[in-house]
Amino acid sequence: MSKKINNYVNVIALWVLTAATGFVIIFPVFWIFISSITPSSELFSSPINYITLHPTIENYSTLLETTKLLEKLFNTLFITICALAVNTVICVLAAYGFSRFQSKGLNIAYSLILLSLMIPAVVKARPLYEFFMNVRLLDTYPGLIILYTSNLIPFAMVILANFLRSVPISIDESAEVDGANLFHKITMIILPLVMPAIATVLIINFISCTNDLFTPLIYANKIQTLSVAITTLPSVDGYSVPWELVSAMGCVIILPIIVFICIFEQQIMDGIMAGGVKG
Amino acid sequence: MINMLKAIRKKQKLWVAWLLVAPVILIRGFTTLYPTVKIFVNSFYEIKLLKNPNRKFVGFRNYINIFKDAKVLDSIEFTLIFTVSSVLFLVIIGTAFALLLNVKFKGKKFLRTIALIPWALPMVVVGIAAKWSFNDTYGFINDLIRRLLPNFHLDWLTSINTAQISVILVDLWKNIPYFAILVLASLQFISDDIYEAAKLDGASHMQTFISITLPSIRKTIMLLIIFFSIWRLTSYDIVYAMTSGGPANGTSLIAYRIMTESFTNLNVGYASAISMVLFLCMAFLSIINLIFIKKIDD
Numbered sequence: 226m227s228k229k230i231n232n233y234v235n236v237i238a239l240w241v242l243t244a245a246t247g248f249v250i251i252f253p254v255f256w257i258f259i260s261s262i263t264p265s266s267e268l269f270s271s272p273i274n275y276i277t278l279h280p281t282i283e284n285y286s287t288l289l290e291t292t293k294l295l296e297k298l299f300n301t302l303f304i305t306i307c308a309l310a311v312n313t314v315i316c317v318l319a320a321y322g323f324s325r326f327q328s329k330g331l332n333i334a335y336s337l338i339l340l341s342l343m344i345p346a347v348v349k350a351r352p353l354y355e356f357f358m359n360v361r362l363l364d365t366y367p368g369l370i371i372l373y374t375s376n377l378i379p380f381a382m383v384i385l386a387n388f389l390r391s392v393p394i395s396i397d398e399s400a401e402v403d404g405a406n407l408f409h410k411i412t413m414i415i416l417p418l419v420m421p422a423i424a425t426v427l428i429i430n431f432i433s434c435t436n437d438l439f440t441p442l443i444y445a446n447k448i449q450t451l452s453v454a455i456t457t458l459p460s461v462d463g464y465s466v467p468w469e470l471v472s473a474m475g476c477v478i479i480l481p482i483i484v485f486i487c488i489f490e491q492q493i494m495d496g497i498m499a500g501g502v503k504g
Numbered sequence: 505m506i507n508m509l510k511a512i513r514k515k516q517k518l519w520v521a522w523l524l525v526a527p528v529i530l531i532r533g534f535t536t537l538y539p540t541v542k543i544f545v546n547s548f549y550e551i552k553l554l555k556n557p558n559r560k561f562v563g564f565r566n567y568i569n570i571f572k573d574a575k576v577l578d579s580i581e582f583t584l585i586f587t588v589s590s591v592l593f594l595v596i597i598g599t600a601f602a603l604l605l606n607v608k609f610k611g612k613k614f615l616r617t618i619a620l621i622p623w624a625l626p627m628v629v630v631g632i633a634a635k636w637s638f639n640d641t642y643g644f645i646n647d648l649i650r651r652l653l654p655n656f657h658l659d660w661l662t663s664i665n666t667a668q669i670s671v672i673l674v675d676l677w678k679n680i681p682y683f684a685i686l687v688l689a690s691l692q693f694i695s696d697d698i699y700e701a702a703k704l705d706g707a708s709h710m711q712t713f714i715s716i717t718l719p720s721i722r723k724t725i726m727l728l729i730i731f732f733s734i735w736r737l738t739s740y741d742i743v744y745a746m747t748s749g750g751p752a753n754g755t756s757l758i759a760y761r762i763m764t765e766s767f768t769n770l771n772v773g774y775a776s777a778i779s780m781v782l783f784l785c786m787a788f789l790s791i792i793n794l795i796f797i798k799k800i801d802d
Contacts, residue, residue, distance in 0.1 A: 326520070
């Protein structure tokens with residue numbers, strides 16, 4: 226009998242904890258969403274109405290009119306997709322090289338790629354900025370794509386190389402017996418096998434790209450991504466936050482990400498855990 | 505396995521491997537190695553682009569100046585406070601959250617999905633929303649507090665101490681779930697049989713936690729402490745979006761200070777010296793990390 230009561234207490238405690246956690250995580254996001262559909266005249270009132278009485282899309286239409294929102298959305302997606310594509314191609318090739326060949330030099334190169342994570346973005350910024358200026362890559366799509374790609378390499382390398390190491394080498398050998406050359410081996414045999422790992426890398430790195438503020442902020446000026454644009458929304462007095470626009474733009478960024486993680490919850494979990502602290 | 509590798513290596517020469525890994529090494533090497541070398545060299549020069557475009561060798565003077573510069577010392581102080589307190593609470597609350605994520609019950613899927621939300625949101629959006637959330641009159645945080653204490657007023661971001669606390673709270677909100685997921689990865693390696701056996705032996709929850717759970721996740725947590733410390737030391741976005749380093753430089757983390765020196769004040773040599781100090785701190789932590797891994801593996 227007492228055990229049963231004990232069980233009930235446990236279950237209730239569990240759900241109370243779950244509810245509290247859910248509240249702390251979801252409430253701020255909910256507030257941003259509610260603010261974005263509240264008329265701006267009602268936003269600057271206290272106490273706050275958490276259920277808006279006059280829902281409106283006025284803030285979104287102002288956002289579309291006053292900022293080049295679609296252009297920024299395009300910039301973000303274009304740079305992200307190109308960086309993901311380039312990164313996937315070069316990392317699959319490199320993962321094949323690192324996992325199917327062995328030499329001291331290759332091992333050192335692999336460790337150096339992981340160790341390069343230790344060099345923070347702020348330390349690299351000034352010299353890279355000057356170099357990109359000299360070769361006229363500053364504020365260009367190719368320049369940004371190179372930098373984004375570079376940021377994505379370590380995580381992709383860890384996941385893909387580890388995955389390929391678990392693929393038996395006998396598969397390569399039987400392909401060789403059948404007369405496949407290196408190109409065929411990678412595209413016809415290896416590529417289909419590593420697809421799950423590539424999916425994980427794409428999903429996690431997609432989030433990394435959309436989260437990146439630093440790269441577009443420092444290495445671009447005219448080409449604005451959404452992450453930079455949200456910091457440059459015009460505010461009335463220069464100090465306070467233009468909350469009606471910020472919340473709307475925040476939702477433009479946040480809501481797709483939330484839908485994305487609801488769809489890919491399992492893969493993201495597995496990816497974070499597999500990449501471990503290296504991601 | 506090794507024999508097979510040898511056989512393959514005979515057929516295909518190593519240059520093929522180097523060709524395959526070359527793009528990755530070139531891009532990554534160029535965007536990390538080159539700037540680091542350059543920073544090291546620059547740190548011994550006086551490069552003040554606002555005054556004149558020429559550089560002058562000054563030896564260790566930039567390094568000496570760091571310890572006379574109140575702004576940098578303030579930044580170092582807050583960076584340490586930020587790192588230590590943030591990592592401390594990450595470990596405590598993050599581990600607790602990981603245990604909750606590991607419980608098998610109907611809410612598991614829900615919890616795991618929402619745990620990903622703070623991790624996936626851009627820090628800049630979180631930071632700029634936090635700037636408004638902590639506003640005295642219109643922010644939701646004081647609004648919720650006022651529903652319990654009707655006359656509560658505090659403008660969090662206008663005085664140094666409360667601004668620092670706010671920055672740390674936002675960092676925790678964003679990173680506790682991520683920390684928890686990484687701990688969860690190691691919790692899942694503990695087999696249910698061990699817990700069953702402990703239960704049969706009449707061990708309490710607390711006893712099970714201390715003598716089974718804690719030893720199995722200890723290594724992971726120690727590694728996470730190192731990595732999260734390194735990330736805290738180089739945090740930039742949060743301060744850029746939330747406080748711009750203010751009030752009175754009270755929240756300007758060292759990364760933010762470096763960017764101000766090198767891109768606003770254009771004091772490039774000096775900024776390089778601060779960068780080198782930051783870099784050495786991180787290298788120090790990484791070496792501890794490596795020694796630590798070796799020790800545990802033995």
